[in-house]
Structures are given as structure tokens and as C-alpha cells.
Amino acid sequence: MTVMEQRGAYRPTPPPAWQPRTDPAPLLPDAEPYRVLGTEAAAKADPGLLRRLYAELVRGRRYNTQATALTKQGRLAVYPSSTGQEACEVAAALALKERDWLFPSYRDTLAVVARGLDPVSALTLLRGDWHTGYDPREHRVAPLCTPLATQLPHAVGLAHAARLKGDDVVALAMVGDGGTSEGDFHEALNFAAVWQAPVVFLVQNNGFAISVPLAKQTAAPSLAHKAVGYGMPGRLVDGNDAAAMHEVLSEAVARAREGGGPTLVEAVTYRMEAHTNADDATRYRRDAEVDAWRDHDPILLLERELTERGLLDDDIRRQVAQDAETMAADLRERMNQDPLLDPMDLFTHVYAEQTSHLREQAAQLRAELAAASEEADASEGETR
Amino acid sequence: MTTVAAKPATKPATMAQALGRALRDSMAEDPSVHVLGEDVGALGGVFRVTDGLAEEFGEDRCTDTPLAEAGILGTAVGMAMYGLRPVVEMQFDAFAYPAFEQLISHVARMRNRTRGAMPMPITVRVPYGGGIGGVEHHSDSSEAYYMATPGLHVVTPATVADAYGLLRASIASDDPVVFLEPKRLYWSKADWNPDAPQAVEPIGRAVVRRPGRSATLITYGPSLPVCLEAAEAARAEGWGLEVVDLRSLVPFDDETVAASVRRTGRAVVVHESGGFGGPGGEIAARVTERCFHHLEAPVLRVAGFDIPYPPPMLEKHHLPGVDRILDAVARLQWEAEN
Numbered sequence: 196m197t198v199m200e201q202r203g204a205y206r207p208t209p210p211p212a213w214q215p216r217t218d219p220a221p222l223l224p225d226a227e228p229y230r231v232l233g234t235e236a237a238a239k240a241d242p243g244l245l246r247r248l249y250a251e252l253v254r255g256r257r258y259n260t261q262a263t264a265l266t267k268q269g270r271l272a273v274y275p276s277s278t279g280q281e282a283c284e285v286a287a288a289l290a291l292k293e294r295d296w297l298f299p300s301y302r303d304t305l306a307v308v309a310r311g312l313d314p315v316s317a318l319t320l321l322r323g324d325w326h327t328g329y330d331p332r333e334h335r336v337a338p339l340c341t342p343l344a345t346q347l348p349h350a351v352g353l354a355h356a357a358r359l360k361g362d363d364v365v366a367l368a369m370v371g372d373g374g375t376s377e378g379d380f381h382e383a384l385n386f387a388a389v390w391q392a393p394v395v396f397l398v399q400n401n402g403f404a405i406s407v408p409l410a411k412q413t414a415a416p417s418l419a420h421k422a423v424g425y426g427m428p429g430r431l432v433d434g435n436d437a438a439a440m441h442e443v444l445s446e447a448v449a450r451a452r453e454g455g456g457p458t459l460v461e462a463v464t465y466r467m468e469a470h471t472n473a474d475d476a477t478r479y480r481r482d483a484e485v486d487a488w489r490d491h492d493p494i495l496l497l498e499r500e501l502t503e504r505g506l507l508d509d510d511i512r513r514q515v516a517q518d519a520e521t522m523a524a525d526l527r528e529r530m531n532q533d534p535l536l537d538p539m540d541l542f543t544h545v546y547a548e549q550t551s552h553l554r555e556q557a558a559q560l561r562a563e564l565a566a567a568s569e570e571a572d573a574s575e576g577e578t579r
Numbered sequence: 580m581t582t583v584a585a586k587p588a589t590k591p592a593t594m595a596q597a598l599g600r601a602l603r604d605s606m607a608e609d610p611s612v613h614v615l616g617e618d619v620g621a622l623g624g625v626f627r628v629t630d631g632l633a634e635e636f637g638e639d640r641c642t643d644t645p646l647a648e649a650g651i652l653g654t655a656v657g658m659a660m661y662g663l664r665p666v667v668e669m670q671f672d673a674f675a676y677p678a679f680e681q682l683i684s685h686v687a688r689m690r691n692r693t694r695g696a697m698p699m700p701i702t703v704r705v706p707y708g709g710g711i712g713g714v715e716h717h718s719d720s721s722e723a724y725y726m727a728t729p730g731l732h733v734v735t736p737a738t739v740a741d742a743y744g745l746l747r748a749s750i751a752s753d754d755p756v757v758f759l760e761p762k763r764l765y766w767s768k769a770d771w772n773p774d775a776p777q778a779v780e781p782i783g784r785a786v787v788r789r790p791g792r793s794a795t796l797i798t799y800g801p802s803l804p805v806c807l808e809a810a811e812a813a814r815a816e817g818w819g820l821e822v823v824d825l826r827s828l829v830p831f832d833d834e835t836v837a838a839s840v841r842r843t844g845r846a847v848v849v850h851e852s853g854g855f856g857g858p859g860g861e862i863a864a865r866v867t868e869r870c871f872h873h874l875e876a877p878v879l880r881v882a883g884f885d886i887p888y889p890p891p892m893l894e895k896h897h898l899p900g901v902d903r904i905l906d907a908v909a910r911l912q913w914e915a916e917n
């Protein structure tokens with residue numbers, strides 16, 4: 196008898212019936228990005244909220260153009276503009292309650308400002324006077340994160356800790372489309388789903404990771420679809436529709452707060468400027484592509500809606516523009532002052548208690564600075 | 580009759596261009612050489628080192644990968660297992676850290692684990708170091724981590740010609756090389772003829788960049804121009820400083836370094852990464868072991884402070900500059916001799 200014949204005679208008992216752990220259907224995102232503006236759903240939107248969103252968008256756009264101008268004047272080392280993505284930024288901030296936490300990436304200065312932080316302190320990292328310009332605990336905003344996706348597990352851990360303590364705190368973590376390829380993204384989503392942590396992940400899919408288009412980043416039907424594999428709902432939203440963004444994020448935050456676990460939200464949007472002022476976008480995309488998105492500008496979409504519903508007149512428009520201008524002028528003026536820096540700060544916050552070798556190095560720098568200022572005094576004396 | 584002067588054979592080229600040329604020549608010569616990383620295709624890398632490679636060799640040879648450093652290096656391991664010679668680009672020093680697991684657990688020890696059956700001819704290009712006003716996470720000097728991992732070569736050029744010659748040798752090496760590119764020297768220029776045949780420099784040999792008799796400055800990468808400037812400044816005071824450019828941290832050229840220190844009797848190691856647990860400690864120990872009876876003073880280190888890399892507006896206080904080097908030279912007390 197051959198081996199094959201012996202095998203044929205063998206009849207294994209069938210395995211126990213297989214059951215999916217979760218029904219995937221309710222986790223799947225919509226086929227189309229969810230929209231409110233320009234649809235019937237818009238009629239139900241609260242006029243106060245729409246006006247508030249409008250004011251924040253205009254302010255946000257002005258903030259972006261002002262910060263970009265500051266890079267040209269050498270006042271900011273670098274600025275990754277969120278022009279075109281303001282609806283995502285603003286919605287992220289407004290969907291949270293004061294006790295909630297925001298975990299922004301380097302592109303999310305605007306979300307930080309919309310959350311109420313001082314526009315200047317939100318720019319500290321990018322100006323280069325210190326790495327983080329605010330106390331994260333005071334404002335419940337984590338430091339703007341430069342390494343991609345690495346803040347996502349932090350958001351999960353914080354939300355988990357809050358729940359263990361019995362606090363109804365939600366963490367909202369922001370990441371770009373490129374960042375979803377990092378291992379940390381996977382680990383964060385998996386932990387969040389297994390722990391049912393009160394976290395909302397917001398992916399701003401703006402089409403590119405520096406020069407690499409989404410098609411080279413993922414073969415998934417959408418980034419929101421990734422949620423299903425982890426066991427959490429995925430939502431696909433029009434990221435330029437401020438009302439839709441606010442609604443979807445608010446829902447996800449509420450669900451998390453009530454113990455419903457994490458949500459992955461993909462906002463489909465577009466990066467209108469280059470990656471940063473150091474980037475040359477003409478190398479990887481055509482102007483026609485950028486232009487195609489101009490008609491779908493987040494401010495334009497909301498303005499149309501408000502005008503149609505008679506919620507926007509010239510007075511409001513003027514007032515909003517004026518407020519934005521005041522903010523920009525204040526930002527410009529304060530950013531044009533050189534920050535006061537103490538080189539001895541290099542050693543101040545490395546450890547809770549300074550180590551002996553840092554004390555030595557601090558003494559060395561202090562002596563160097565004293566010698567330099569003596570030299571400067573002496574040469575000033577000579578020229579007098 | 581007048582004669583027309585022949586066109587000079589050399590023209591100014593930047594280190595970034597020389598690196599790009601080394602990649603191109605390696606790819607043209609050896610079809611198993613593949614470049615992969617973030618933005619290395621249409622953009623040509625954020626420092627434009629890979630400019631034109633995707634166009635010339637196709638996207639299969641110069642590939643924009645998904646954004647995942649562990650994935651980039653991990654897939655490079657598999658490519659090397661199948662006989663390719665991957666050259667991977669890590670966009671910035673601090674963004675190579677997600678790939679540490681692959682580097683340390685696999686790339687560095689695969690040859691050893693497989694009793695020599697599976698070498699890892701991978702070159703990991705890492706732009707490193709500060710001095711360019713970069714925001715947080717764009718200025719780390721990570722060489723000590725790599726040096727501490729057996730199985731890796733650690734190479735760092737400081738001149739345009741070496742950038743070419745050492746990168747060619749690294750790609751040709753059957754062992755993994757962490758190729759550290761001093762990013763503040765990317766735009767440094769030298770007269771270099773890109774059309775002439777170029778020297779390929781063997782890995783592991785230091786060079787004396789400037790002869791001197793009073794003391795040796797031992798340095799590499801971004802600190803070389805600073806040391807040369809310090810040596811020039813010291814000359815005005817009658818001090819002759821010899822400057823040794825290591826070029827390769829692993830393997831380490833004990834001969835060249837020891838020969839220099841025996842001549843001068845005094846040595847200062849200069850680098851911008853932190854001093855504590857840094858490369859300078861290893862170098863000072865090796866010099867002391869070999870030159871103890873020739874030394875007139877302890878081997879000193881001038882290094883960056885032992886702090887997380889500071890924000891750009893404060894980096895000038897952190898980076899070792901000419902004055903700090905001259906202070907160390909003064910502490911060698913060699914004036915007594917001269």
C-alpha cells in the first residue's frame with residue numbers, strides 16, 4: 196500500500212465549527228466618504244456650530260498663511276502647512292471636551308491652536324527655541340510628534356490609564372496616510388482594540404507622504420478599511436467637510452467615552468502646499484491635480500452652505516476676517532521678537548536631578564559664556 | 580601665439596552629488612544593487628542623493644517604499660538572502676530607530692548565526708549629525724549605538740572624494756555597513772571630476788589630513804572641517820596640530836592613529852556625539868593601550884554635551900567648535916615642551 200493510499204483511508208474528524216470573533220459588517224466603512232455639506236443632512240446641522248466652524252476655518256487658514264510667511268522671513272525654521280486640511284484640524288480640536296487629550300503630529304499645530312493654546316507656544320518646536328512650548332499636562336495636548344506614528348501607542352496607553360482610574364477621558368490621536376505604514380500604527384490599533392481603550396485615531400489622508408502617493412503606501416481599499424482587521428469600526432469621511440468631520444469625530448469620541456472602544460477615522464483631504472517649505476512639490480505632482488482640489492476647499496464648502504441657509508452675511512464675514520487678521524498680526528508681532536534664550540537651559544531638564552557629569556559640563560559652558568562676554572566687553576571698550 | 584588653456588578637468592561638486600554618483604556607478608556595474616527607501620524615487624531623496632536613479636534604472640531598482648523603516652530594512656534582509664545587494668536610505672538619523680530591531684537582531688548577526696552561509700551585503704545610509712538648524716529628531720549622532728553592535732561596519736566620510744570612494748566600497752562589501760553621512764557636509768564642495776575614474780577607498784583606513792608635531796586631533800565626519808580650522812588657528816600660535824580623519828569607526832585603524840600619537844605624544848578626540856559612553860572613550864582607551872609610554876598627557880575628549888540634541892537655536896552651544904578644541908589643546912600642557 197502506498198503512502199497516498201494510506202492517507203486516503205484516513206478520515207480526519209472535521210474541526211469544530213469556526214466562528215468569526217466579531218461580525219465584520221458593522222465595522223466596515225461607507226463606500227463613499229461621508230459628507231454633510233451640500234447634502235440633505237446639512238439641514239439638520241446646528242447653525243451655531245456651523246458658524247463656529249466657519250470662524251475657526253478662516254482663522255486656521257490665516258494662521259497657516261501667516262506661519263508660512265514667517266518661514267520666508269526666517270522666523271520659523273520650518274512649517275508643515277495644513278492649508279486645505281483645516282477642517283480636519285479644527286474638528287479634531289472641537290470634538291474634544293476639556294478633560295480629553297489630543298496627540299498631534301508635526302503637521303497639527305492648527306489643531307493645537309484650535310484647542311485654545313497660545314499660537315506662539317504652539318510654534319515653539321518649529322521656531323526652534325525649545326522642543327515643546329507648552330505644558331502637555333496643563334493643556335492635555337501631547338508634544339507635537341515628529342517621528343511618525345510613534346505617538347499613537349502613547350494615546351492608547353493614556354486612554355487606557357484614564358479608564359483604569361475611572362476617568363471618562365478620551366484620547367484623539369492624529370497621523371498622516373504615510374504614518375499608517377509604520378509598525379507603531381499597527382501596534383497601537385491592535386492594543387486599543389484588545390483593551391477597548393477610549394481612543395479615536397484620525398488619519399488625515401492628504402494624498403502624499405512627502406513625495407510618495409497613497410497608491411505606493413497601501414493596497415487597502417481605503418485606510419478606514421484597516422480598522423476591520425483590528426476589530427474596530429472604520430469611518431471614511433470627507434476631510435474638507437467641516438460639518439461631517441465634526442459629526443463623525445464627535446460620535447467616535449462619544450462612543451469611546453461610553454465604553455464602546457476605539458474608532459479609526461480616515462479623512463480624505465488634500466495637502467495644498469508642499470510638504471514643508473524645504474520640499475519641492477513640482478518633482479512629484481502636477482499643478483492640475485492641486486487645482487482640481489481648489490473647488491473643494493473646506494472654507495468654500497462651508498461658506499456655500501451658510502450662504503444658502505442665510506446664515507452668513509457680510510457683517511459676519513467681515514467680523515470673522517477681522518478676528519483672523521488680529522490673530523495673525525499678534526502672531527507676526529510676537530514671532531518677530533527674538534526669543535529670550537538661556538544656554539544654561541541645555542542642562543536643566545535632562546534629569547530630575549542633575550548628574551555629576553552634567554554639572555561639570557554646565558560649569559564648562561558657564562565659563563565659556565563668561566569668557567565670551569568678557570571678550571565682547573573688552574572689544575567694545577576698544578572701539579569706544 | 581597664444582595657446583588656449585585646457586579646460587580644468589575638475590569642477591566643484593558637492594558631497595551629495597558624489598554620493599549619488601557612487602550609487603549610480605554601483606548600480607550600473609552590478610545589477611544586483613538595489614536602492615530602497617522613503618522618497619528615493621521621483622523626489623530623489625530629501626537630500627537629492629538618489630536624484631535620477633529611478634529614471635535611469637527603473638522603479639524596481641530604485642524603489643519608493645511604504646513609510647516603515649523596520650519594513651525597509653527587514654525586506655532588505657530577505658532581498659540579501661536571495662542574492663541582491665540592497666542599499667537602503669534612512670531619511671534622518673532619528674528615523675532609523677524603528678529599524679533597530681532588524682539591524683541588531685538580524686542584519687548584524689546573520690553571517691554569524693548561519694556559520695557564514697548567509698552574508699548580509701546591505702548598506703544602510705543614514706544622514707546624521709547636527710549643525711543644520713533641524714527641528715527635534717533631525718540631528719542625532721547615533722554612531723555609538725552602531726559601533727556597539729558586533730557584525731556591523733561603521734563608515735563616515737568627511738570629504739567629497741571619500742564620499743564616493745567609501746560608498747562604492749561599502750556597497751561592494753559582503754558585510755553590512757552603516758554608512759553615516761554627515762548631513763551638514765552634504766553641500767560642502769570640492770574640486771572633483773565626476774567624469775574621471777574615481778578611487779574606491781578600502782574601508783578601515785584612517786588618513787592624516789594635516790601633518791603636525793605638537794599634538795594629534797583624532798576626528799571623523801562632521802567634525803573634520805572644525806578640526807582643520809582649529810589646526811589652522813593653532814598654527815598662528817606656533818602649535819602644529821596633526822589631524823587624523825578616521826573615516827571608518829569599525830574597523831578602527833589603530834596603526835595610523837597610534838603612529839600619529841607616537842609622533843606627537845598628545846591627543847584629543849573630537850566628535851559631536853555625546854562624550855559619555857561615546858566613541859571618544861573607546862578611541863582614548865585604544866590610544867592609551869598602544870601609546871602609553873609615548874604620551875605626555877592624558878588623551879582628552881571634546882564632544883557634544885551629554886544631553887538630548889538641543890533645539891536649533893541652542894545647538895551652537897552644544898556642538899564642539901574651534902574654541903573648545905583649542906582649550907583642550909591648551910590643557911595638554913604641551914607649551915612646557917615647546
Ligand SMILES: Cc1ncc(C[n+]2csc(CCOP(=O)(O)OP(=O)(O)O)c2C)c(N)n1
Pocket residue numbers: 302341342343370371372373374375401403404405466470617646648670674677
Ligand atoms: C519614523 C519616521 N520616518 C521618517 C520620517 C520623515 N518624514 C517626515 S514627514 C514624512 C511624510 C509623512 O507623510 P504622512 O504620514 O502622509 O503625513 P503628512 O506629512 O502628509 O501630513 C516623512 C517620511 C519621520 N518623521 N519619522
